[in-house]
Amino acid sequence: MSRYEPQAVEKKWQEAWQNAGTFTAVADPAKPKYYVLEMFPYPSGRIHIGHVRNYTMGDVVARYKRSAGHAVLHPMGWDAFGMPAENAAMEQGGHPKDWTYGNIAVMRDQMKPLGLSIDWSREFATCDPEYYGQQQALFLDMLDKGLVYRKNAVVNWDPVDMTVLANEQVIDGKGWRSGAEVERRELTQWFFKISDMAGDLLDALDGLDDWPAKVKLMQANWIGRSRGLQFAWELTAPVHGHDRIEVYTTRPDTLMGASFLGISPDHPLTRALEADNPDLAAAVAQMRKGGTTEEALEKAEKLGFDTGLMVRHPLNPDWELPVWVANFILMDYGTGAIFACPAHDQRDLDFCRKYDLPVTDTFVALDDPQPVGKTAFVPPKTEKVKWLNHFAGLDVATGEEAIDATIDHMERKGLGTGVTKYRLRDWGLSRQRYWGCPIPVVHCADCGVVPEKKENLPIELPDDVSFDVPGNPLDRHPTWRDCACPSCGKPAKRETDTMDTFVDSSWYFARFTAPRATTPTDPEEVRYWMNVDQYIGGIEHAILHLLYSRFFARAMHLTGHLPESATEPFNALFTQGMVTHAIFQTRDDKDRPVYHFPEDVELRDGRGFLKDGTEVEIIPSAKMSKSKKNVVDPVRIIRDFGADTARWFVLSDSPPDRDVEWTEAGAEAANKHLNRVWRLAGDIAALEGAPTEADATLLREMHKTIFDVTGGIDSFGFNAAIAKLYAFTTTLAKSSAGAEAKRTAMRALAQLMSPMTPHLAEEIWQMLGGEGLIADAPWPVADPAMLVEDTVTLPIQVNGKRRSEITVPKDMPKEEVEKLVLAEEAVAKALAGGQPKKLIVVPGRIVNVVI
RNA sequence: GCGGGCGUGGCGGAAUGGUAGACGCAUCGGACUUAAAAUCCGUAGCCCUCCGGGGCGUGUGGGUUCGAGUCCCACCGCCCGCACCA
Numbered sequence: 001m002s003r004y005e006p007q008a009v010e011k012k013w014q015e016a017w018q019n020a021g022t023f024t025a026v027a028d029p030a031k032p033k034y035y036v037l038e039m040f041p042y043p044s045g046r047i048h049i050g051h052v053r054n055y056t057m058g059d060v061v062a063r064y065k066r067s068a069g070h071a072v073l074h075p076m077g078w079d080a081f082g083m084p085a086e087n088a089a090m091e092q093g094g095h096p097k098d099w100t101y102g103n104i105a106v107m108r109d110q111m112k113p114l115g116l117s118i119d120w121s122r123e124f125a126t127c128d129p130e131y132y133g134q135q136q137a138l139f140l141d142m143l144d145k146g147l148v149y150r151k152n153a154v155v156n157w158d159p160v161d162m163t164v165l166a167n168e169q170v171i172d173g174k175g176w177r178s179g180a181e182v183e184r185r186e187l188t189q190w191f192f193k194i195s196d197m198a199g200d201l202l203d204a205l206d207g208l209d210d211w212p213a214k215v216k217l218m219q220a221n222w223i224g225r226s227r228g229l230q231f232a233w234e235l236t237a238p239v240h241g242h243d244r245i246e247v248y249t250t251r252p253d254t255l256m257g258a259s260f261l262g263i264s265p266d267h268p269l270t271r272a273l274e275a276d277n278p279d280l281a282a283a284v285a286q287m288r289k290g291g292t293t294e295e296a297l298e299k300a301e302k303l304g305f306d307t308g309l310m311v312r313h314p315l316n317p318d319w320e321l322p323v324w325v326a327n328f329i330l331m332d333y334g335t336g337a338i339f340a341c342p343a344h345d346q347r348d349l350d351f352c353r354k355y356d357l358p359v360t361d362t363f364v365a366l367d368d369p370q371p372v373g374k375t376a377f378v379p380p381k382t383e384k385v386k387w388l389n390h391f392a393g394l395d396v397a398t399g400e401e402a403i404d405a406t407i408d409h410m411e412r413k414g415l416g417t418g419v420t421k422y423r424l425r426d427w428g429l430s431r432q433r434y435w436g437c438p439i440p441v442v443h444c445a446d447c448g449v450v451p452e453k454k455e456n457l458p459i460e461l462p463d464d465v466s467f468d469v470p471g472n473p474l475d476r477h478p479t480w481r482d483c484a485c486p487s488c489g490k491p492a493k494r495e496t497d498t499m500d501t502f503v504d505s506s507w508y509f510a511r512f513t514a515p516r517a518t519t520p521t522d523p524e525e526v527r528y529w530m531n532v533d534q535y536i537g538g539i540e541h542a543i544l545h546l547l548y549s550r551f552f553a554r555a556m557h558l559t560g561h562l563p564e565s566a567t568e569p570f571n572a573l574f575t576q577g578m579v580t581h582a583i584f585q586t587r588d589d590k591d592r593p594v595y596h597f598p599e600d601v602e603l604r605d606g607r608g609f610l611k612d613g614t615e616v617e618i619i620p621s622a623k624m625s626k627s628k629k630n631v632v633d634p635v636r637i638i639r640d641f642g643a644d645t646a647r648w649f650v651l652s653d654s655p656p657d658r659d660v661e662w663t664e665a666g667a668e669a670a671n672k673h674l675n676r677v678w679r680l681a682g683d684i685a686a687l688e689g690a691p692t693e694a695d696a697t698l699l700r701e702m703h704k705t706i707f708d709v710t711g712g713i714d715s716f717g718f719n720a721a722i723a724k725l726y727a728f729t730t731t732l733a734k735s736s737a738g739a740e741a742k743r744t745a746m747r748a749l750a751q752l753m754s755p756m757t758p759h760l761a762e763e764i765w766q767m768l769g770g771e772g773l774i775a776d777a778p779w780p781v782a783d784p785a786m787l788v789e790d791t792v793t794l795p796i797q798v799n800g801k802r803r804s805e806i807t808v809p810k811d812m813p814k815e816e817v818e819k820l821v822l823a824e825e826a827v828a829k830a831l832a833g834g835q836p837k838k839l840i841v842v843p844g845r846i847v848n849v850v851i
Numbered sequence: 852g853c854g855g856g857c858g859u860g861g862c863g864g865a866a867u868g869g870u871a872g873a874c875g876c877a878u879c880g881g882a883c884u885u886a887a888a889a890u891c892c893g894u895a896g897c898c899c900u901c902c903g904g905g906g907c908g909u910g911u912g913g914g915u916u917c918g919a920g921u922c923c924c925a926c927c928g929c930c931c932g933c934a935c936c937a
Contacts, residue, residue, distance in 0.1 A: 003889095217855060218932055226936075249937055262937090302935085328935040338937045346852080347935050378852090423936055542932080620862090652875070653863055661863070665876060673875085676890090720865065723874035730874095795870040800918045802870050840917050846869045850917045 004678040006642020010759040014115055022775050023066075023117040025073040027528045034070035035529050036062040037509055039537030039545070040077045043103040043125070044084065047110045048624065049579045049662060050538075052634045053650040057576055057718070058536050059116045060651070060755040064713050066117065067754070067779035073529050075512040076111075076118045078104050078125035081132075081436045082501045087177070089467040096435040097463065100127055110635055114643045115758050117775070122515045126504035127435070131511065133458025134520040135503065136440040140451050141559035143441075147193050150449065153428060154266060154331070157185035162471035163432040164189075178470075184288045190439060190497065191426040194551045198223050198422035201550055210572035212657075215542040222543045224423025226250045229407050230335065231416025233261055233311035236320060240272035245311060245323070248334030248419065252410060253402035254341040256391060257362040259352050261311050261323045262304075262338045266331035273307055280305055280325065287327035302351045303327040314415050315391055326351060332425055346376040363387045366396065427548065429500045432472040434465055436498030444485035444492040453486045459494070472496055505545055506552035509535075509569060510562060521561045530566040539575040546573070574716055577659040579650060581630040583619040584608055595629040598664065621661040632662050644757035645671040651718040651756055673726065674760055677749070680733055681764040684746045687739040695741035701731050702745045703786035709752045710782065718756070725753060743768055748780050796821055797848040798830045806847075814841050821847050 017023060027033070038058040041051055055076075062074035085096035104125055112120075124131050142148045156165040160178035164187065175182055194201075202223045205216045228250035235243055245261060263270055265287040274281040283305040305325045313319035321339075328347055329338055340348035342359045349372070352359055361371050363385040379385060381399035392409040394402055410416040430439070438459045440452040452459060462480040465473035474480060474496040485492035507520070513529040514522035537545075553569040556562040562569075584596040601608045601616055608616040624631045637646045649670035654660035705728040712721025732745050747768050754761035754774050765774035789810060794817070796804040804826040808817055818839055821827055827849055838850040 214855065214932080221854065221933055224933090224936070228937080247937085251937075326935095328937095330936070333936045335937095340937085345935095345937075348937085350935095421936085539931085655864080658864095663863090663876080666863080669876060672889095679890090719863090720874085723865070726874050793870090797869080797918070800869095800916095805870075838917055840869095842869060842918095846918085848869080848917050 004675050004760070004763075006644060006674075006759065007639075009763050010113065010115060010643055013759045013762040014112070016762070016773065017115075017117075017775065020773065022773060023072075023074065023119050024121060025075070025119045025529075026071060027525065028071040029528075031069060031071040033073065033529060034062075034065040034534075035073045035513075035532045036065065036534045037075065037512070037532045037536070039535070039541060040079050040505070040508060041107065042079045042082065042084075043100055043107055045103045045106060047107050047634055049632050049634050049637070049646075049650070050624070051111070052114060052637075052646055053579050053656075053660070054536060054538070054576055055111070055114065055116050056647045056650055056756075057574070057656055057716075058534070059114075059118075059647075059758075060713060060718060061534050061536075062117050063755040063758060063775065064779065066775070067751070067777065069778065072117075073512065074116075074118050075122040075515075076116075076120065077123055077508060077512065077515075078107075078127075079501065079505050079508075080104065080125040080127040081498075081504055083433065083435070085435045086433065086467060095463070095465075097127070097461075100125070100435075113638050114634075114647070117758070122512055124511070124515050126437075126501075126508065129458040129460050130516070131508075132437040132504070133460075134511065134517075135437050135499070135507070136452070136457045136459060137454055138507065138520045138556065138559065138561065139440060139499070139503075140454060140457075141561070142192070142555050143451055145555075145558055147196075147555050147558065148190060148429075149193065150188055150190055152186050153189050153191070154184050154186050155189065155428070157183045157187070159183060160470060164430065187430075189428050189430040191428050192551065192555075194427045194548075195422060195424055197551055197554055198424045199225070199420075200554070201424075201547065202422075204550075204568060208568060208570075208573075211570075212573060212575055215539070215546065215573060215575065218542045219547055222424065222547065225420060226423075227403075227407075227418065227420050228252065228334075229410055229416045230419045231314060231410060233314060233321075233339070234317075235323075236310040236312060239309060240269070242269050242272070245269065245337050246335040247337045247339050248421065249339060251341065251344065251399075251403065252406040252416070253390070253394075253399065254344050254362045255313075255315060255339070255406070256389070257341040257343045257360045258313060258321060258339045259342050259348065259357045259359060260321050260340050262326040262329050262340050262351075263307075263323065264329040264331040264336040265325055265327060267325075267329075267336045270325050277307075280307065284325060287325070302347065302354055304351060304355050306355075322357075324355070333423070334421060342376065343372045344376055344378055346378070349374075349376045361388060362390070363402075427500075427502075427551070429503055430497040431500055432475075432496075433498050434461065434467075434473045436501060437504060438474075439495045439497050439499060441495045442483055442485055442492045443495065444488060444490065446490060447485055447487040447492075449495075450485055450487045450492070456486070474498070502544060502548050503552075506548040507556060509549070510553070510556065510566070519561075520556070526561075526566070527563055530562065530569065532570045534572045534574065535570040536574045536576060538578075542575065546570070574657070576656050577654065578623060579632075579662050580621040580659050581624050581632055581662045583622045583628045583630045584616040585619060586610070586614060586616050595627070597629045598632065603665075621659065637667065641667060641671045642674075642759070644674055644760045648674060648722070648757050652722040654719060656716050656718050673729070674757060676733075677729055677753070678760060678764065680729065681746055681750070681767050684732075684739070684742045685767045685769075687742060689739045691738040691740060692736055694735055694737040698732070698735045698737040698741050698745050700786050700789075701728060702748050703782045706748060706752065706780045707782035707787055710779070713755060721752075722756065725749070728752075750774060751777060751780050792844050794845070794847050796824060796827060797846065798827065799851060800848060803827070803830065810844060814843065817841050817847065821849065 036058050038054050062072050066072040080100050085100045088099045089096050158165050158175035158178055158180055160180040161175060165175055174180060202220060202225055205220055208216060228248055229252035230248045232244040232246050265284045270284060274284055287303050307323045307325060309323040310320045311323055313321060342349040342352040343361045359372055366384060366386055369386060384396055384398050386396055387394040392405050394405060407418040411418060438461060440457060440459045442450045442452055444450050462477055465477060481494045481496060483492055483494050509532050510521050510526060514525040549569060553562055554567050557564055557567050584601045586594045588594050596616055600610060608618050610616060622630060634646060645667060649667050650660060652670060653666055705724055708724045709721045728749060747770055750761045750764040751774060761774050791807050792810045793805050793807045795802050804824050806820055818841060830851060836849050836851055840848040
């Protein structure tokens, strides 16, 4: 028997699409547009099966929308800047540029055989000077609008690699690469003013109806809005020009429980006191050690230092409290100073117990009015509690009510102001790295920081750099830094910081609408193509990438590069699950795990054995990892089974938002099924025979399948859609309908499969004499008249349990159905001559007899 | 600690409040074959059965409903996000 030969067939149709320019995106005002985008890949060197799943999902949507009459934009590019390229240069020699472009070439070659409906003419890499030059232009416009600024900030500094590290690059307080103890260092850094938009970024989440609730929630938590009171504590004696300390609190209602006033080690007052207090300076130096990550801070023990200063309680000038420096107070939240209320805050309590400071209850539980011991009493803010001599006269009230009442009270007395604050901080974009987009400004001795002139863009990275010494090669380059001040023309120095790679990915979606434009975007193209109608990617980008992109879209609107309608750039978001694989493991003589490649393991009855007969332990469905040897290589899958099999399998087994486990058996089954469809198509193409009475049934099934599969694709129910396609294949194979009806049904099946298995679909289309490319054929539409049966089978329940069924004409009146139901033997038996209490007929669905 | 999600056969999973287990994998039986592969057909939640059928079943316990995998409450288990944020 002949077999389907995917390798030859897939190549043939990829060439046909290429030659016909089938997937070139063309703006056509006569058509509705649809922009499908999958998060673009980092050019690590090889594609992995997760890419296959991600891009296949996008491709299904893109091909379906195209068939359904949309002008579709489905582009691909490369998120190409970043540290791995520099690390490769440091470890293996070579240049980050060569490494990156080499990887892109390899990955493009691995990706193209998947047969994705991508408009490759729009491809770009973020390290192309044409791209990052426009990014520099964007930066200058944002600088002009006050959306970028420079400030001193405390950062994670790796003293060996001599660079700033992002929080996630600090592991257990040490640099992830160098292993050196990370220091908190204050540096002048560039920042995007994302915090200005915190309120809008939070409020606008409500309008994102087609985003997963989980992602919106994660963003909302990240932005973290809180309402509180800002007010001042007067020092008993002014010191270093400070006569008061500003404090922010979300629990002003606990003001009477104040124990001490705490200030951050980075507070201006701390810095002033350090100068003439060596003990304090030493203590503060200790506190500043270690990373700034929240995790590192949590593990750190509470440290404090009594400054000896005293402040007066705002509600009682006779009440004096000590001022402590405490390591758990962050300078960049609130005012960098707090009042501690140990009775109702665990870390304040820990601190007070350690340093023997007073603990005063301000409220107690209604049912159990115990004073606080080792555990702070922190009930939900919605729970009613009993207040102890509250200054605004509260007795029994919830925390919420008390907070509102207190803010009100303090504002009326002119003692403080209600303030809304956000957890979200400005986005530090400076990186002391080579392989990134240069920040296009110049430092002039006379003019200060001067923006580069737009006509000088792109400021290109120099090629002649070395990576044999740690630190930023741009800093030590002999000539690259030298330039003329754009303002006064005198010799000046370029900024050597480059941009965080998150900047690159924060606007690439807009650039795809006009990737060769000589401005960041082209107004006409961007108006036509934006927004991204469907964005698809991993949940790991739920916060940073998506939040930054939302910020950039707003910034690009303010700078005239995006229309207002694109300030929320992604209409719908889908977060797909991972592709996982079992781990095969044995133990060595020291009981350490030894991992085995799937191809070295033979599976029998759910158990796995090595070639020498040793049984392996199977750890199911784990994240793929090279070190665990549970990685499947898409290149091998495509070679062995073809791209259509890989595409079909990654979609078929699990809902797209959940993880799917790659199994060899599953891939083989997918391959078998596609072969079966191919053979069936061949049989049907050769079939002769007049119409039969089975034609109507087959066509009815066909229309149902069209309806179900279309609905499945529309709602990202790819696995369910594929299940319907399996079922319809069996129906078609068993049908005794005539040749014409079968050919019609087969063509519909090919069309419905075409988004998932486009090559096979083209092949079948051709076998059955379909006109042109199936990719150009209009999507089949289900005829509503064919979806309703003439008769329906109604299950009959007695007290909610199924007892029988009747088949009746679909529009039979209720009364007649009721008569038939009561006449049913099973019903009559259950009634035993009596009358039912109730008879519920849900037309077309079910009947329930209540006895 | 705070927030969110999910628990359905041996496995992946399906099911607008309306016949639970579609579809696929694995399993078992059969056909074709000298044989195997490939292919095709059939069976399959658990228990009982006089073979007509009956009972029990979607993590556990309650509730709403004519009817609950689906809605509500409590609990158990697993997964994820955030976390010294004042």
